[in-house]
Amino acid sequence: MFLKPHERLVKIYRSRKLFLIWWPFTIVNFDTCDNSYLVDLLVASEITDPLPLILTMRRYRDKRPIEPSPSVEAPILIPRSVGPSTIMEMIYKVKKGIEVGKDREASRESRPIRSYRYQAFSKRPSTLEEAIANPISxxxxxxxxxxxxxxxxxxxxxxxxxxxxxxxxxRDMKEFNLFTDKKIRSINHEIYVLTNEHIKGLIEKYIRLSV
Known part of the structure; x- marks a missing residue:
């Protein structure tokens, strides 16, 4: 199934030389919450560390039509098989990591909060282990x-x-946008997904084929 993007947006950004590609997500609902969320299936299938998965998830509120075939001609990324159990396993790894990080913090002397703030703004964590070591992240x-x-x-x-x-x-792999009823720039995709060597290589292959 394909979410139909706003036609005017596609025309504008195609003219700006962005490479268009159909990106795989899943819309999930949890039994504990009424909201729907978008989960990146390519991230879930290709990146074992759960941090990028959590940071690229977003609330799903879109009202655009969902169609059985793509409304825009562009390559279609097909992820490896990923199911709900894989996603929940990654979410629970993050939850457990948070608890472990709190326990570690409680068992040692507190460090000055200024140093943590400096870390948070000077360097984003690249792994879950780095993220749970910093109380801000x-x-x-x-x-x-x-x-x-x-x-x-x-x-x-x-x-x-x-x-x-x-x-x-x-085409320089520095910008990532989603097209729904509006353009959504995803900084976390730029930081955690477009820098992944396997995913980057996959996209670059499609870019070369389109030239």
Whole structure:
């Protein structure tokens, strides 16, 4: 299934030389929450560290039509098989990591908060281990899980609907956008996904074929 993007947006950004590609997501609902969320299936299938998965998830509110075939001619990325259990396993790894980080913090002397703030703004964590070591990034992850109502180990996915959404990527692999009823720039995709060597190589292959 394919989310139909706003036609005017596609025309504008195609003219700006963004490479268009259909990106695989799934719309999920948890039994603990009324909201729907977009989960990146390529991230879930190709990146083992759960940090990028959590940081690229977003609330799904789109009202654009969902169609059985793509409305824009562009390559279609097909992820390796990923199911709800894989996604929940990665979410629970983050939850457990947060708890471990809090326990470590409590067992040693507190460091000056200024140093943590400096770390948070000078270098983004690249792995879950780095994220849970910093109380600021750990707090951000905790807030993300709370927004999804993941407060215990009993939450489960009750709705799982794969969908492709049109993405626009700059040819220097520095910019990542999604096209729905508006253009959504995803900084976390730029930081955590376009820098992954396997995913980057996959996209570059399609870019070369389009020339």
């Amino acid at each position: 750990r707090g951000i992850l905790s807030e993300i899980l709370s927004s999804m109502c993941i407060s215990n180990n009993k939450a489960r996915i009750i709705s799982y609907n794969p969908i492709h959404i049109l993405a626009g990527i700059s």
